[in-house]
Amino acid sequence: MYKSSLKQTLKDLDTKKISIRELNQDYLNRIKENENLNVFIHFSEDNVLKQIDNLENDNSAKKLKGIPIAIKDLFCTKSMPTTAASKILENFNPTYESFVTQKLLDEGSIFVGKTNLDEFAMGSATNTSFFGNTINPLSKENEPLAPGGSSGGSAAAVAADLCLGATGTDTGGSIRQPASFCGVVGIKPTYGLCSRWGIAAFASSLDQAGIFSHNVEDASILLQSIAGFDQRDSTSAKVDIPNYFENLDDDLNGKTVGIPKEYSIDGTPMEISQIWEDAIKVLEKKGVKIKNISLPHSKYALPTYYIIAPAEASSNLARYDGVKYGFRSDEIDSLDEMYENTRAQGFGREVKRRILIGTYVLSAGYYDAYYLKAQKVRKLIADDFNKAFKECDFIVTPTAPSAAFPLNEKQNDPIKMYLNDVFTVPASLAGLPGISIPFGKDKNNLPLGIQILGKHFDEQQVFNAAVSLERSYE
Amino acid sequence: MNNLIKGEKHDWEMVIGLEIHAQVKSNSKLFSSSSTKFGSLPNSQVSLVDAAMPGMLPVINKYCVEQAVKTGVGLNAKINNYSVFDRKNYFYADLPQGYQISQYKYPIVGEGKVTIDFKDGTSKDIRIVRLHLEQDAGKSLHDQNPSKTYVDLNRSGVALMEIVSEPDIRTPDEAGMYISKIRSILMYLDTCDGNMQEGSLRADVNISVRKPGDEYGTRCEIKNLNSIKFIKQAINYEAKRQIEILESGGSIEQNTMLFNTSTGKTRPMRNKEEAHDYRYFPDPDLLPLEISKEEIGKIKSSIPGLPDELKNKFIETYKLSNYDASVLTAEKQTSDYFNETINSDSELKNHAKIVVNWITSELFSLLNKNNQDLNKSPVSPENLGQLIKLISTNEISGKIAKDVLEDMFSSGKTARQIVDEKGLQQVTDQGEIAKVIDEVIAENPKMVEQYLAGKDKLLGFFVGQAMKLTKGKANPKMLNDILKQKLNKKN
Numbered sequence: 001m002y003k004s005s006l007k008q009t010l011k012d013l014d015t016k017k018i019s020i021r022e023l024n025q026d027y028l029n030r031i032k033e034n035e036n037l038n039v040f041i042h043f044s045e046d047n048v049l050k051q052i053d054n055l056e057n058d059n060s061a062k063k064l065k066g067i068p069i070a071i072k073d074l075f076c077t078k079s080m081p082t083t084a085a086s087k088i089l090e091n092f093n094p095t096y097e098s099f100v101t102q103k104l105l106d107e108g109s110i111f112v113g114k115t116n117l118d119e120f121a122m123g124s125a126t127n128t129s130f131f132g133n134t135i136n137p138l139s140k141e142n143e144p145l146a147p148g149g150s151s152g153g154s155a156a157a158v159a160a161d162l163c164l165g166a167t168g169t170d171t172g173g174s175i176r177q178p179a180s181f182c183g184v185v186g187i188k189p190t191y192g193l194c195s196r197w198g199i200a201a202f203a204s205s206l207d208q209a210g211i212f213s214h215n216v217e218d219a220s221i222l223l224q225s226i227a228g229f230d231q232r233d234s235t236s237a238k239v240d241i242p243n244y245f246e247n248l249d250d251d252l253n254g255k256t257v258g259i260p261k262e263y264s265i266d267g268t269p270m271e272i273s274q275i276w277e278d279a280i281k282v283l284e285k286k287g288v289k290i291k292n293i294s295l296p297h298s299k300y301a302l303p304t305y306y307i308i309a310p311a312e313a314s315s316n317l318a319r320y321d322g323v324k325y326g327f328r329s330d331e332i333d334s335l336d337e338m339y340e341n342t343r344a345q346g347f348g349r350e351v352k353r354r355i356l357i358g359t360y361v362l363s364a365g366y367y368d369a370y371y372l373k374a375q376k377v378r379k380l381i382a383d384d385f386n387k388a389f390k391e392c393d394f395i396v397t398p399t400a401p402s403a404a405f406p407l408n409e410k411q412n413d414p415i416k417m418y419l420n421d422v423f424t425v426p427a428s429l430a431g432l433p434g435i436s437i438p439f440g441k442d443k444n445n446l447p448l449g450i451q452i453l454g455k456h457f458d459e460q461q462v463f464n465a466a467v468s469l470e471r472s473y474e
Numbered sequence: 475m476n477n478l479i480k481g482e483k484h485d486w487e488m489v490i491g492l493e494i495h496a497q498v499k500s501n502s503k504l505f506s507s508s509s510t511k512f513g514s515l516p517n518s519q520v521s522l523v524d525a526a527m528p529g530m531l532p533v534i535n536k537y538c539v540e541q542a543v544k545t546g547v548g549l550n551a552k553i554n555n556y557s558v559f560d561r562k563n564y565f566y567a568d569l570p571q572g573y574q575i576s577q578y579k580y581p582i583v584g585e586g587k588v589t590i591d592f593k594d595g596t597s598k599d600i601r602i603v604r605l606h607l608e609q610d611a612g613k614s615l616h617d618q619n620p621s622k623t624y625v626d627l628n629r630s631g632v633a634l635m636e637i638v639s640e641p642d643i644r645t646p647d648e649a650g651m652y653i654s655k656i657r658s659i660l661m662y663l664d665t666c667d668g669n670m671q672e673g674s675l676r677a678d679v680n681i682s683v684r685k686p687g688d689e690y691g692t693r694c695e696i697k698n699l700n701s702i703k704f705i706k707q708a709i710n711y712e713a714k715r716q717i718e719i720l721e722s723g724g725s726i727e728q729n730t731m732l733f734n735t736s737t738g739k740t741r742p743m744r745n746k747e748e749a750h751d752y753r754y755f756p757d758p759d760l761l762p763l764e765i766s767k768e769e770i771g772k773i774k775s776s777i778p779g780l781p782d783e784l785k786n787k788f789i790e791t792y793k794l795s796n797y798d799a800s801v802l803t804a805e806k807q808t809s810d811y812f813n814e815t816i817n818s819d820s821e822l823k824n825h826a827k828i829v830v831n832w833i834t835s836e837l838f839s840l841l842n843k844n845n846q847d848l849n850k851s852p853v854s855p856e857n858l859g860q861l862i863k864l865i866s867t868n869e870i871s872g873k874i875a876k877d878v879l880e881d882m883f884s885s886g887k888t889a890r891q892i893v894d895e896k897g898l899q900q901v902t903d904q905g906e907i908a909k910v911i912d913e914v915i916a917e918n919p920k921m922v923e924q925y926l927a928g929k930d931k932l933l934g935f936f937v938g939q940a941m942k943l944t945k946g947k948a949n950p951k952m953l954n955d956i957l958k959q960k961l962n963k964k965n
Binding site for chain 2 (some may be wrong): 073098203235314318359371403
């Protein structure tokens with residue numbers, strides 16, 4: 001069965017080494033073989049075959065023509081239902097296509113299916129989905145591992161070679177952490193680089209679409225395809241999108257990397273500190289200046305995030321009320337009961353927990369102490385980064401505080417689960433681009449990730465540093 | 475001026491503040507491109523954004539922002555270069571997002587004032603606290619099905635300006651004048667169509683009562699009143715209700731009230747404890763709204779004459795009273811009509827007061843009687859001008875002119891046509907008038923005797939008889955003069 005990188009596949013398609021049909025048939029077969037991983041919420045072979053038929057009759061040149069791509073089920077798609085992994089949107093069929101997926105369709109890619117996620121992207125293990133857990137493809141037989149989350153389905157789809165790339169969304173680490181857990185590349189670009197139009201909202205000021213891929217080159221190709229200004233999203237940025245792939249440059253000689261001391265956290269496993277040091281050494285060898293930097297407010301990032309994100313979520317999810325679309329409870333005797341029962345039955349535990357937290361921190365008498373303060377701290381965190389980036393070109397840290405953990409671990413301890421985001425959340429709050437690349441393994445031979453952060457809209461530098469580290473590691 | 479109302483035990487003063495919701499005149503909604511046309515089929519003007527579909531995002535309609543800035547200028551208010559859209563969170567079936575996008579801490583328009591003019595020539599300023607932009611909700615239809623409520627989202631997302639006054643209003647009449655004035659300003663600026671029946675302009679009334687000189691009392695808010703008549707009724711009822719409670723030793727609960735238009739009574743909708751916690755916070759889907767001084771300047775310069783400017787111009791140019799001028803400028807169509815009338819003939823400028831009277835009393839009463847709008851008046855300003863010219867040049871009398879106007883109104887003919895066809899020209903020929911007077915004197919010798927004996931009042935009788943004979947066409951002044959002359963000669 002055909003298995004390769006996106007870049008190589010494009011060449012093979014171009015040289016007719018393989019046809020679009022043959023290629024996608026192999027990926028279809030592998031998807032069917034791996035059903036046990038529960039990667040997809042929606043998968044329809046007929047739908048994929050139909051797309052192949054259409055492309056075979058299409059003579060125009062397209063950048064991603066025939067490339068199988070998996071879509072996180074938070075992106076609204078016309079050809080497939082969109083659930084956000086929630087019962088409340090079970091059987092919801094959008095009449096519209098999200099900005100990001102439309103761009104991929106315009107480039108000629110084939111959507112193999114909609115991938116599993118934590119319900120409304122709230123989670124770090126893809127275990128809050130109404131449609132069940134996704135299993136990390138790297139699991140040993142008797143010990144199923146979590147793929148990370150919330151974009152665990154997309155990370156697993158790439159890791160198990162069920163597609164050549166996948167979309168994800170990252171609010172506090174939902175692309176970078178599962179990429180690290182599944183041993184793939186995952187990039188969350190600068191807030192505003194990709195339009196949020198058509199992505200079911202979790203926390204609007206943090207949500208950002210991004211890419212999973214097998215390697216940095218592939219990520220650079222795919223990110224360019226989904227980036228761009230969209231007037232339908234007021235927070236979308238009017239910036240020129242460079243050709244990241246063409247501009248890739250692994251020569252980092254003369255650049256400066258920032259190493260934030262606050263990311264050395266007590267209790268971080270040795271192996272993780274080790275790969276971080278290894279990465280720094282590699283960079284040093286490449287002529288990169290090492291600069292110790294301080295991001296003093298990073299330690300407040302996690303609590304800040306867990307105030308702002310739930311606050312926005314509590315409001316964003318108010319639209320799921322049983323009135324217009326989606327699930328509506330049968331047990332209704334009044335309007336209030338319709339809301340109460342629909343939302344009680346339609347949302348899962350974690351979503352409800354966050355709606356409650358968000359409602360609490362916004363409520364009269366608490367707003368100043370929580371939400372307003374969190375906004376101020378968020379500003380300080382962003383200022384820290386701005387200051388640090390005056391002295392360095394990019395920042396390198398670990399992606400997550402652990403390798404993939406067993407599926408059932410941390411199920412009942414939300415705080416422990418939230419700690420997964422400790423390294424990813426600060427950049428989310430600052431709106432900065434970040435990538436996770438596989439870099440080393442733990443003692444159980446599970447992949448670990450290194451995170452590279454860049455300046456606003458300096459995805460090119462992030463890619464350059466990532467490709468340089470990746471090539472030296474291989 | 476005594477604004478106090480008598481209770482059983484004390485005199486009381488009302489303290490009233492208004493929150494006016496004015497629908498922005500705009501073809502599309504505040505954050506979507508759907509049409510705002512009134513009266514379309516239910517749910518035919520609903521975009522994905524208006525229906526709050528997953529992943530849909532609001533995009534500000536710049537035209538609505540301009541309209542709000544314009545209105546702010548009309549309210550003599552401070553325009554804020556920086557304002558923020560917030561989410562006001564609450565659940566209701568006709569609120570698809572589960573929140574209303576509004577402005578809370580940083581409104582687009584700050585403090586301003588409007589002036590209301592009283593009949594006695596005095597006037598009063600009502601201060602404006604703020605104006606902010608917000609989305610309207612949809613409509614819940616409870617009368618379509620015995621067991622179900624239907625929702626029409628056509629109105630969902632339509633732009634509203636909420637104009638909040640200070641509690642400077644003291645009487646129901648002032649409240650009525652204030653909302654009329656706001657309506658007038660909005661219509662001059664063309665930022666709201668002012669149609670209260672269709673709900674384009676509605677108000678929440680905050681009212682409390684106090685003994686004169688005391689601190690403000692506890693207020694109640696009466697929601698969603700859509701006519702000046704109802705506003706006055708509701709205030710009167712609510713003030714009486716509060717006074718009764720206070721005079722019998724009770725205290726006012728801070729309630730939100732509804733006004734029943736058929737009973738004329740208010741009733742509580744919810745009390746303070748049941749009040750929503752709206753959990754306002756800045757809408758993360760929208761950037762703060764920034765308007766440069768240049769943009770504000772540009773909008774300012776595009777603004778047509780405002781009612782108060784026009785009022786002062788009328789007073790200065792035509793020597794009209796403050797009250798006459800304020801009546802003329804209360805509605806743009808009235809001042810437009812006046813302008814066209816008075817400019818239709820250079821002579822009329824010297825008879826401005828007559829022009830005002832003919833528009834605001836004679837023409838208005840005909841329009842009222844026929845339930846017609848000045849916009850669609852069958853009598854054009856030019857024709858009315860012609861009629862007034864006929865009066866001012868003594869061609870016809872004022873009395874006959876009233877009949878002529880009625881004829882013009884129903885037939886659409888010009889004043890000249892009617893006067894010529896019916897031969898209504900005033901008789902100004904001395905000889906002709908004298909001839910008629912001689913006739914009257916000859917026919918009523920007894921009356922003449924009585925008159926000469928000192929019964930002066932009988933002069934009217936002779937005038938009446940002479941008018942009758944001339945079919946009202948005799949010039950009244952000449953008739954009077956000649957009559958007196960002739961009668962006195964008899965002496």
